[in-house]
Amino acid sequence: MDTTYLNLLAEVQPQSTWFPIDASASNQVDSLAYFILVICGIFLVFNAGLMVFFAMRYRQQKKEGVAVGATHNTALEVTWSVIPAFILAIIFIWGFRGFLHQSTPPENSYDIMVTGYKWGWDFTYPNGANSKAETDPESGKAMAPALHVPAYQPVRLTLQSNDVLHSVFIKQLRVKKDVVPGRFNQMWFEAHYDEATAEKTTIPTKEGGTVTVSRNVYDLFCTEYCGQNHSMMLTKVYVYQPEDYEKWYASMTLVDPTTPLVKLGETIWSTQCKSCHSIDGSGAANFPSWQNLYGTTGHATSAGPVDVDDAYIYESIRNPSAKLAGKAGGGTYGNNMAAFPNLTDREVRGIIEFMKSVSDKAKADEGLTYGDLNLDGTLKGESEGEEGGEAGEGDTPETPEADIPEADTPDGQADPEGQTNQAANAAD
Ligand code: HEC
Ligand SMILES: [Cu+2]
Numbered sequence: 001m002d003t004t005y006l007n008l009l010a011e012v013q014p015q016s017t018w019f020p021i022d023a024s025a026s027n028q029v030d031s032l033a034y035f036i037l038v039i040c041g042i043f044l045v046f047n048a049g050l051m052v053f054f055a056m057r058y059r060q061q062k063k064e065g066v067a068v069g070a071t072h073n074t075a076l077e078v079t080w081s082v083i084p085a086f087i088l089a090i091i092f093i094w095g096f097r098g099f100l101h102q103s104t105p106p107e108n109s110y111d112i113m114v115t116g117y118k119w120g121w122d123f124t125y126p127n128g129a130n131s132k133a134e135t136d137p138e139s140g141k142a143m144a145p146a147l148h149v150p151a152y153q154p155v156r157l158t159l160q161s162n163d164v165l166h167s168v169f170i171k172q173l174r175v176k177k178d179v180v181p182g183r184f185n186q187m188w189f190e191a192h193y194d195e196a197t198a199e200k201t202t203i204p205t206k207e208g209g210t211v212t213v214s215r216n217v218y219d220l221f222c223t224e225y226c227g228q229n230h231s232m233m234l235t236k237v238y239v240y241q242p243e244d245y246e247k248w249y250a251s252m253t254l255v256d257p258t259t260p261l262v263k264l265g266e267t268i269w270s271t272q273c274k275s276c277h278s279i280d281g282s283g284a285a286n287f288p289s290w291q292n293l294y295g296t297t298g299h300a301t302s303a304g305p306v307d308v309d310d311a312y313i314y315e316s317i318r319n320p321s322a323k324l325a326g327k328a329g330g331g332t333y334g335n336n337m338a339a340f341p342n343l344t345d346r347e348v349r350g351i352i353e354f355m356k357s358v359s360d361k362a363k364a365d366e367g368l369t370y371g372d373l374n375l376d377g378t379l380k381g382e383s384e385g386e387e388g389g390e391a392g393e394g395d396t397p398e399t400p401e402a403d404i405p406e407a408d409t410p411d412g413q414a415d416p417e418g419q420t421n422q423a424a425n426a427a428d
Contacts, residue, residue, distance in 0.1 A: 114159045161181040
Protein backbone atom coordinates (compact mmCIF):
# COMPACT_ATOMS: atom_id res chain seq x y z
CA MET A 1 0.00 0.00 0.00
CA ASP A 2 2.70 2.39 0.95
CA THR A 3 4.33 2.05 -2.44
CA THR A 4 1.33 3.80 -3.94
CA TYR A 5 2.54 6.97 -2.33
CA LEU A 6 5.90 6.73 -3.96
CA ASN A 7 4.14 7.46 -7.21
CA LEU A 8 2.80 10.65 -5.76
CA LEU A 9 6.12 12.04 -4.64
CA ALA A 10 7.41 15.10 -6.34
CA GLU A 11 11.06 14.75 -7.17
CA VAL A 12 13.83 16.49 -5.25
CA GLN A 13 16.20 18.57 -7.35
CA PRO A 14 19.84 17.41 -7.47
CA GLN A 15 21.66 18.03 -4.21
CA SER A 16 25.14 19.44 -3.71
CA THR A 17 27.68 19.48 -0.89
CA TRP A 18 28.04 23.24 -1.25
CA PHE A 19 25.39 25.83 -0.70
CA PRO A 20 22.67 25.59 -3.33
CA ILE A 21 22.50 28.55 -5.69
CA ASP A 22 21.55 31.75 -3.99
CA ALA A 23 18.32 33.03 -5.51
CA SER A 24 17.66 35.57 -2.82
CA ALA A 25 18.16 39.30 -2.83
CA SER A 26 17.42 39.45 0.88
CA ASN A 27 19.99 36.86 1.86
CA GLN A 28 22.42 37.82 4.64
CA VAL A 29 23.18 34.28 5.63
CA ASP A 30 25.83 33.17 3.17
CA SER A 31 28.39 35.89 3.87
CA LEU A 32 28.30 35.23 7.60
CA ALA A 33 28.40 31.46 7.11
CA TYR A 34 31.46 31.81 4.86
CA PHE A 35 33.06 34.21 7.34
CA ILE A 36 32.66 31.65 10.12
CA LEU A 37 33.94 28.92 7.83
CA VAL A 38 37.07 30.92 7.00
CA ILE A 39 37.74 31.78 10.67
CA CYS A 40 37.36 28.12 11.59
CA GLY A 41 39.68 27.16 8.73
CA ILE A 42 42.35 29.62 9.83
CA PHE A 43 42.26 28.38 13.43
CA LEU A 44 42.22 24.76 12.36
CA VAL A 45 45.41 25.23 10.36
CA PHE A 46 47.00 27.46 13.02
CA ASN A 47 46.23 25.21 16.01
CA ALA A 48 46.99 21.94 14.29
CA GLY A 49 50.17 23.46 12.85
CA LEU A 50 51.38 24.61 16.27
CA MET A 51 50.57 21.23 17.73
CA VAL A 52 52.61 19.40 15.12
CA PHE A 53 55.43 21.93 15.37
CA PHE A 54 55.63 21.69 19.18
CA ALA A 55 55.45 17.93 19.14
CA MET A 56 58.47 17.82 16.90
CA ARG A 57 60.43 20.75 18.30
CA TYR A 58 60.06 19.81 21.97
CA ARG A 59 60.08 16.06 21.68
CA GLN A 60 61.87 14.47 24.63
CA GLN A 61 65.18 13.35 23.20
CA LYS A 62 67.34 12.43 26.19
CA LYS A 63 66.14 10.90 29.42
CA GLU A 64 67.02 13.97 31.45
CA GLY A 65 64.08 14.12 33.85
CA VAL A 66 60.82 16.07 33.72
CA ALA A 67 60.63 19.53 32.17
CA VAL A 68 59.35 22.34 34.35
CA GLY A 69 56.45 23.99 32.51
CA ALA A 70 55.69 27.67 32.75
CA THR A 71 52.55 28.22 34.85
CA HIS A 72 51.67 31.73 33.60
CA ASN A 73 52.26 33.98 30.72
CA THR A 74 50.07 37.04 31.06
CA ALA A 75 50.71 38.47 27.64
CA LEU A 76 49.86 35.18 25.96
CA GLU A 77 46.70 34.66 28.02
CA VAL A 78 45.41 38.16 27.30
CA THR A 79 46.04 37.62 23.61
CA TRP A 80 44.19 34.34 23.40
CA SER A 81 41.21 35.76 25.33
CA VAL A 82 40.91 39.12 23.63
CA ILE A 83 41.27 38.01 20.02
CA PRO A 84 38.60 35.25 20.18
CA ALA A 85 36.29 37.54 22.19
CA PHE A 86 36.66 40.14 19.49
CA ILE A 87 35.89 37.61 16.75
CA LEU A 88 32.88 36.30 18.66
CA ALA A 89 31.58 39.86 19.06
CA ILE A 90 31.83 40.36 15.29
CA ILE A 91 29.95 37.11 14.67
CA PHE A 92 27.27 38.05 17.20
CA ILE A 93 26.69 41.56 15.86
CA TRP A 94 26.70 40.35 12.26
CA GLY A 95 24.33 37.50 13.08
CA PHE A 96 22.00 39.62 15.16
CA ARG A 97 21.68 42.23 12.43
CA GLY A 98 20.84 39.45 9.99
CA PHE A 99 18.30 38.04 12.41
CA LEU A 100 16.59 41.42 12.76
CA HIS A 101 16.62 41.88 8.99
CA GLN A 102 15.08 38.45 8.54
CA SER A 103 12.38 38.95 11.15
CA THR A 104 11.21 42.32 9.83
CA PRO A 105 9.29 42.03 6.57
CA PRO A 106 9.47 45.28 4.54
CA GLU A 107 6.32 47.33 4.47
CA ASN A 108 5.71 46.87 0.76
CA SER A 109 5.68 43.08 1.08
CA TYR A 110 3.43 40.93 -1.02
CA ASP A 111 1.32 38.84 1.34
CA ILE A 112 0.66 35.13 0.96
CA MET A 113 -1.07 33.04 3.61
CA VAL A 114 0.36 29.56 4.08
CA THR A 115 -1.49 26.78 5.81
CA GLY A 116 0.31 23.53 6.50
CA TYR A 117 -1.75 20.41 6.99
CA LYS A 118 -1.26 16.66 6.93
CA TRP A 119 -0.03 16.40 4.16
CA GLY A 120 0.19 19.42 1.97
CA TRP A 121 0.17 23.18 1.77
CA ASP A 122 -2.48 25.69 1.07
CA PHE A 123 -1.25 28.99 -0.38
CA THR A 124 -3.78 31.81 -0.42
CA TYR A 125 -2.97 34.85 -2.57
CA PRO A 126 -4.15 38.44 -2.12
CA ASN A 127 -7.09 37.92 -4.49
CA GLY A 128 -8.38 35.08 -2.29
CA ALA A 129 -7.48 32.28 -4.72
CA ASN A 130 -5.51 29.18 -3.70
CA SER A 131 -2.90 27.42 -5.75
CA LYS A 132 -4.16 23.97 -6.67
CA ALA A 133 -2.53 20.57 -6.57
CA GLU A 134 -0.18 20.40 -9.53
CA THR A 135 2.06 18.16 -11.54
CA ASP A 136 5.76 18.08 -10.83
CA PRO A 137 7.41 19.67 -13.89
CA GLU A 138 10.39 17.32 -13.64
CA SER A 139 8.81 13.94 -12.97
CA GLY A 140 5.29 14.59 -14.27
CA LYS A 141 3.87 13.18 -11.04
CA ALA A 142 1.16 14.64 -8.88
CA MET A 143 2.36 17.02 -6.20
CA ALA A 144 1.01 19.16 -3.39
CA PRO A 145 -0.01 22.75 -4.25
CA ALA A 146 3.03 24.89 -5.08
CA LEU A 147 4.02 28.40 -4.10
CA HIS A 148 4.01 31.00 -6.89
CA VAL A 149 5.84 34.27 -6.27
CA PRO A 150 7.02 37.32 -8.23
CA ALA A 151 10.75 38.09 -8.44
CA TYR A 152 12.16 41.39 -7.19
CA GLN A 153 9.46 42.01 -4.66
CA PRO A 154 9.57 41.21 -0.95
CA VAL A 155 7.16 38.35 -0.25
CA ARG A 156 5.83 37.83 3.24
CA LEU A 157 4.48 34.40 4.17
CA THR A 158 2.16 34.16 7.14
CA LEU A 159 2.34 30.60 8.37
CA GLN A 160 -0.27 28.63 10.20
CA SER A 161 -0.97 24.95 10.74
CA ASN A 162 -4.24 23.08 10.74
CA ASP A 163 -2.95 20.16 12.74
CA VAL A 164 0.63 19.39 13.83
CA LEU A 165 4.01 21.10 13.61
CA HIS A 166 5.33 21.60 10.10
CA SER A 167 8.17 23.74 8.82
CA VAL A 168 8.76 25.61 5.57
CA PHE A 169 12.24 25.38 4.08
CA ILE A 170 13.31 26.89 0.76
CA LYS A 171 17.04 26.44 0.54
CA GLN A 172 17.71 28.58 -2.55
CA LEU A 173 16.00 31.47 -0.81
CA ARG A 174 17.75 30.73 2.50
CA VAL A 175 14.60 30.75 4.59
CA LYS A 176 13.19 28.28 7.06
CA LYS A 177 10.50 28.71 9.67
CA ASP A 178 8.33 26.46 11.79
CA VAL A 179 4.62 26.26 11.13
CA VAL A 180 2.99 25.97 14.53
CA PRO A 181 -0.65 25.15 15.27
CA GLY A 182 -2.38 28.01 17.07
CA ARG A 183 0.22 30.57 16.10
CA PHE A 184 0.89 32.86 13.13
CA ASN A 185 4.57 32.85 12.24
CA GLN A 186 6.01 35.07 9.56
CA MET A 187 8.88 34.89 7.17
CA TRP A 188 9.88 36.88 4.14
CA PHE A 189 12.27 36.84 1.20
CA GLU A 190 12.92 38.61 -2.02
CA ALA A 191 13.83 36.39 -4.95
CA HIS A 192 16.04 37.09 -7.95
CA TYR A 193 15.01 35.95 -11.36
CA ASP A 194 17.67 34.02 -13.25
CA GLU A 195 17.04 33.76 -16.97
CA ALA A 196 19.77 31.15 -17.47
CA THR A 197 18.12 28.51 -15.29
CA ALA A 198 14.51 29.50 -15.97
CA GLU A 199 12.03 27.06 -17.48
CA LYS A 200 9.44 28.05 -20.01
CA THR A 201 5.97 26.70 -19.55
CA THR A 202 2.48 27.38 -20.78
CA ILE A 203 -0.31 28.14 -18.41
CA PRO A 204 -3.99 28.38 -19.19
CA THR A 205 -5.56 31.82 -19.21
CA LYS A 206 -8.99 32.61 -17.85
CA GLU A 207 -10.21 33.27 -21.38
CA GLY A 208 -9.51 29.64 -22.28
CA GLY A 209 -6.26 30.17 -24.24
CA THR A 210 -2.70 29.59 -23.10
CA VAL A 211 0.24 31.89 -22.49
CA THR A 212 3.96 31.14 -22.15
CA VAL A 213 5.73 32.25 -19.00
CA SER A 214 9.24 31.74 -17.70
CA ARG A 215 10.05 31.00 -14.13
CA ASN A 216 12.69 29.55 -11.83
CA VAL A 217 11.78 26.39 -10.01
CA TYR A 218 12.98 25.49 -6.53
CA ASP A 219 12.09 22.86 -3.96
CA LEU A 220 9.95 23.64 -0.94
CA PHE A 221 10.32 21.16 1.90
CA CYS A 222 8.50 20.46 5.10
CA THR A 223 11.37 20.03 7.51
CA GLU A 224 9.44 18.97 10.57
CA TYR A 225 8.61 15.27 10.57
CA CYS A 226 4.82 15.36 10.67
CA GLY A 227 3.68 11.77 10.19
CA GLN A 228 3.41 8.97 7.69
CA ASN A 229 3.17 11.05 4.52
CA HIS A 230 5.52 13.82 5.57
CA SER A 231 7.40 13.42 2.31
CA MET A 232 4.27 14.24 0.30
CA MET A 233 4.69 17.81 1.48
CA LEU A 234 7.64 18.24 -0.84
CA THR A 235 6.56 20.72 -3.49
CA LYS A 236 7.90 23.58 -5.64
CA VAL A 237 8.38 27.32 -5.48
CA TYR A 238 7.94 29.11 -8.80
CA VAL A 239 9.64 32.49 -9.11
CA TYR A 240 8.30 34.41 -12.11
CA GLN A 241 9.75 37.47 -13.70
CA PRO A 242 7.37 40.23 -12.69
CA GLU A 243 5.36 40.57 -15.91
CA ASP A 244 4.91 36.79 -16.08
CA TYR A 245 3.73 36.69 -12.51
CA GLU A 246 0.94 39.07 -13.53
CA LYS A 247 -0.11 36.57 -16.18
CA TRP A 248 -0.14 33.70 -13.75
CA TYR A 249 -1.96 35.76 -11.17
CA ALA A 250 -4.61 36.75 -13.69
CA SER A 251 -5.10 33.14 -14.71
CA MET A 252 -5.82 31.93 -11.22
CA THR A 253 -9.37 30.81 -11.08
CA LEU A 254 -11.15 32.34 -8.21
CA VAL A 255 -13.96 29.98 -7.53
CA ASP A 256 -16.84 31.83 -9.02
CA PRO A 257 -19.63 31.75 -6.42
CA THR A 258 -22.15 31.12 -9.16
CA THR A 259 -20.39 27.96 -10.41
CA PRO A 260 -22.97 25.18 -10.29
CA LEU A 261 -22.22 22.69 -7.54
CA VAL A 262 -21.72 19.65 -9.79
CA LYS A 263 -19.29 21.59 -11.94
CA LEU A 264 -17.45 22.82 -8.87
CA GLY A 265 -17.28 19.25 -7.57
CA GLU A 266 -15.97 17.94 -10.86
CA THR A 267 -13.20 20.54 -10.90
CA ILE A 268 -12.12 19.65 -7.38
CA TRP A 269 -12.23 15.96 -8.17
CA SER A 270 -10.07 16.37 -11.27
CA THR A 271 -7.47 18.51 -9.47
CA GLN A 272 -7.35 16.99 -5.99
CA CYS A 273 -8.99 13.58 -5.84
CA LYS A 274 -8.61 12.00 -9.29
CA SER A 275 -5.11 10.71 -8.59
CA CYS A 276 -6.70 8.19 -6.22
CA HIS A 277 -10.45 8.05 -6.87
CA SER A 278 -11.72 7.00 -10.27
CA ILE A 279 -15.30 7.57 -11.37
CA ASP A 280 -15.39 4.59 -13.71
CA GLY A 281 -14.67 1.80 -11.24
CA SER A 282 -10.98 1.49 -12.16
CA GLY A 283 -8.20 1.34 -9.57
CA ALA A 284 -10.56 -0.09 -6.97
CA ALA A 285 -7.87 -2.48 -5.79
CA ASN A 286 -6.03 0.45 -4.17
CA PHE A 287 -8.59 3.20 -3.69
CA PRO A 288 -12.37 3.22 -3.54
CA SER A 289 -13.90 4.29 -6.85
CA TRP A 290 -16.73 6.79 -6.79
CA GLN A 291 -18.65 5.00 -9.48
CA ASN A 292 -22.08 4.09 -8.12
CA LEU A 293 -20.93 4.86 -4.58
CA TYR A 294 -23.44 7.50 -3.61
CA GLY A 295 -26.71 5.97 -2.45
CA THR A 296 -25.24 2.58 -1.56
CA THR A 297 -26.93 1.07 1.47
CA GLY A 298 -25.07 -1.18 3.88
CA HIS A 299 -21.68 0.03 2.59
CA ALA A 300 -18.92 -1.77 4.51
CA THR A 301 -16.63 0.39 6.67
CA SER A 302 -14.35 -0.14 9.64
CA ALA A 303 -17.21 1.12 11.83
CA GLY A 304 -19.77 -1.30 10.40
CA PRO A 305 -22.18 -0.93 7.48
CA VAL A 306 -23.34 2.61 6.66
CA ASP A 307 -25.54 4.26 4.07
CA VAL A 308 -23.53 6.41 1.70
CA ASP A 309 -25.34 9.70 2.06
CA ASP A 310 -24.27 13.31 2.40
CA ALA A 311 -23.31 12.93 6.04
CA TYR A 312 -21.09 9.94 5.36
CA ILE A 313 -19.28 11.68 2.50
CA TYR A 314 -18.90 14.85 4.49
CA GLU A 315 -17.29 12.89 7.28
CA SER A 316 -15.10 10.90 4.87
CA ILE A 317 -13.61 14.15 3.59
CA ARG A 318 -13.32 16.06 6.85
CA ASN A 319 -12.28 13.15 9.03
CA PRO A 320 -11.28 10.22 6.80
CA SER A 321 -10.10 7.97 9.61
CA ALA A 322 -13.50 7.93 11.37
CA LYS A 323 -14.88 5.22 9.08
CA LEU A 324 -12.45 3.54 6.74
CA ALA A 325 -14.01 2.32 3.53
CA GLY A 326 -14.16 -1.46 3.14
CA LYS A 327 -12.79 -3.35 0.14
CA ALA A 328 -14.95 -5.59 -1.97
CA GLY A 329 -12.97 -8.65 -0.92
CA GLY A 330 -13.07 -7.79 2.81
CA GLY A 331 -10.75 -5.65 4.93
CA THR A 332 -10.40 -1.89 4.48
CA TYR A 333 -8.34 0.41 2.30
CA GLY A 334 -6.49 1.48 5.43
CA ASN A 335 -6.10 4.95 6.85
CA ASN A 336 -4.53 6.31 3.70
CA MET A 337 -6.33 9.49 2.89
CA ALA A 338 -5.33 12.86 4.30
CA ALA A 339 -8.17 15.11 5.48
CA PHE A 340 -9.03 18.05 3.26
CA PRO A 341 -9.62 20.76 5.87
CA ASN A 342 -9.15 23.50 3.29
CA LEU A 343 -12.14 22.65 1.17
CA THR A 344 -14.92 25.06 1.95
CA ASP A 345 -18.31 23.65 2.89
CA ARG A 346 -19.64 24.71 -0.49
CA GLU A 347 -16.82 22.79 -2.17
CA VAL A 348 -17.63 19.68 -0.15
CA ARG A 349 -21.24 20.18 -1.18
CA GLY A 350 -20.07 20.32 -4.79
CA ILE A 351 -18.16 17.05 -4.40
CA ILE A 352 -21.28 15.40 -3.04
CA GLU A 353 -23.30 16.59 -6.02
CA PHE A 354 -20.61 15.38 -8.36
CA MET A 355 -20.54 11.97 -6.68
CA LYS A 356 -24.28 11.71 -7.15
CA SER A 357 -23.86 12.48 -10.81
CA VAL A 358 -21.58 9.46 -11.24
CA SER A 359 -23.80 7.08 -9.32
CA ASP A 360 -26.66 5.09 -10.79
CA LYS A 361 -28.03 4.61 -7.33
CA ALA A 362 -28.42 8.34 -6.88
CA LYS A 363 -29.83 8.71 -10.36
CA ALA A 364 -32.53 6.16 -9.74
CA ASP A 365 -33.50 8.08 -6.65
CA GLU A 366 -33.48 11.60 -7.87
CA GLY A 367 -34.00 11.38 -11.60
CA LEU A 368 -31.42 14.05 -12.40
CA THR A 369 -27.82 13.57 -13.44
CA TYR A 370 -24.81 15.61 -14.30
CA GLY A 371 -25.49 14.95 -17.95
CA ASP A 372 -28.86 16.65 -17.63
CA LEU A 373 -27.20 19.94 -16.85
CA ASN A 374 -25.61 22.48 -19.11
CA LEU A 375 -22.23 23.67 -17.91
CA ASP A 376 -23.76 26.86 -16.59
CA GLY A 377 -26.06 24.83 -14.38
CA THR A 378 -29.26 25.27 -16.31
CA LEU A 379 -31.22 22.17 -17.19
CA LYS A 380 -31.04 20.70 -20.65
CA GLY A 381 -34.57 19.31 -20.54
CA GLU A 382 -36.26 21.89 -18.33
CA SER A 383 -39.60 20.20 -17.57
CA GLU A 384 -38.13 16.73 -17.18
CA GLY A 385 -35.70 17.96 -14.54
CA GLU A 386 -38.33 19.74 -12.51
CA GLU A 387 -40.38 16.58 -12.36
CA GLY A 388 -37.42 14.44 -11.42
CA GLY A 389 -36.48 16.72 -8.61
CA GLU A 390 -39.88 16.81 -7.06
CA ALA A 391 -40.93 13.26 -7.59
CA GLY A 392 -37.67 11.78 -6.37
CA GLU A 393 -37.66 13.14 -2.84
CA GLY A 394 -38.30 9.83 -1.18
CA ASP A 395 -37.57 9.49 2.50
CA THR A 396 -34.09 11.01 2.64
CA PRO A 397 -33.87 14.31 4.47
CA GLU A 398 -31.79 15.91 1.70
CA THR A 399 -33.22 16.63 -1.69
CA PRO A 400 -30.32 18.56 -3.13
CA GLU A 401 -30.98 17.44 -6.68
CA ALA A 402 -33.93 19.73 -6.74
CA ASP A 403 -31.57 22.53 -5.87
CA ILE A 404 -29.14 22.18 -8.71
CA PRO A 405 -31.12 24.12 -11.23
CA GLU A 406 -31.40 26.94 -8.73
CA ALA A 407 -27.71 27.08 -7.98
CA ASP A 408 -27.08 29.70 -10.60
CA THR A 409 -29.91 31.99 -9.64
CA PRO A 410 -28.83 34.94 -7.54
CA ASP A 411 -30.28 33.52 -4.33
CA GLY A 412 -29.27 29.93 -5.08
CA GLN A 413 -26.42 30.34 -2.60
CA ALA A 414 -28.60 30.01 0.46
CA ASP A 415 -29.65 26.50 -0.37
CA PRO A 416 -26.28 24.77 -0.70
CA GLU A 417 -25.20 26.33 2.58
CA GLY A 418 -28.28 25.02 4.33
CA GLN A 419 -27.69 21.61 2.88
CA THR A 420 -24.15 21.53 4.12
CA ASN A 421 -25.15 22.46 7.61
CA GLN A 422 -27.62 19.66 7.54
CA ALA A 423 -24.87 17.30 6.45
CA ALA A 424 -22.60 18.62 9.16
CA ASN A 425 -25.22 18.18 11.83
CA ALA A 426 -26.02 14.73 10.67
CA ALA A 427 -22.34 13.86 10.87
CA ASP A 428 -22.15 14.87 14.52
C1 HEC B 1 -3.80 9.74 -1.64
C2 HEC B 1 -4.96 9.16 -2.23
C3 HEC B 1 -6.30 9.86 -1.98
C4 HEC B 1 -6.66 11.11 -2.39
C5 HEC B 1 -5.84 12.15 -3.16
C6 HEC B 1 -8.03 11.26 -1.99
N1 HEC B 1 -8.47 10.14 -1.35
FE1 HEC B 1 -10.33 9.80 -0.66
N2 HEC B 1 -9.79 7.95 -0.01
C7 HEC B 1 -8.53 7.42 -0.12
C8 HEC B 1 -8.50 6.13 0.56
C9 HEC B 1 -7.28 5.21 0.68
C10 HEC B 1 -9.79 5.91 1.04
C11 HEC B 1 -10.28 4.69 1.83
C12 HEC B 1 -10.00 4.86 3.29
C13 HEC B 1 -10.94 5.81 3.96
O1 HEC B 1 -12.14 5.59 3.92
O2 HEC B 1 -10.44 6.81 4.53
C14 HEC B 1 -10.59 7.05 0.65
C15 HEC B 1 -11.93 7.19 0.92
C16 HEC B 1 -12.70 8.26 0.53
C17 HEC B 1 -14.13 8.34 0.69
C18 HEC B 1 -15.01 7.22 1.23
C19 HEC B 1 -15.18 6.25 0.10
C20 HEC B 1 -15.95 4.99 0.42
O3 HEC B 1 -15.97 4.10 -0.44
O4 HEC B 1 -16.50 4.89 1.53
C21 HEC B 1 -14.52 9.56 0.21
C22 HEC B 1 -15.92 10.12 0.15
C23 HEC B 1 -13.33 10.24 -0.24
N3 HEC B 1 -12.25 9.42 -0.05
C24 HEC B 1 -13.31 11.51 -0.77
C25 HEC B 1 -12.17 12.13 -1.28
C26 HEC B 1 -12.17 13.45 -1.85
C27 HEC B 1 -13.36 14.37 -1.94
C28 HEC B 1 -10.90 13.69 -2.28
C29 HEC B 1 -10.37 14.94 -2.97
C30 HEC B 1 -10.71 16.21 -2.40
C31 HEC B 1 -10.12 12.52 -1.97
N4 HEC B 1 -10.91 11.60 -1.37
C32 HEC B 1 -8.77 12.40 -2.26
C33 HEC B 1 -7.44 8.00 -0.74
C34 HEC B 1 -7.43 9.26 -1.32
CU1 LIG C 1 4.80 18.60 7.44
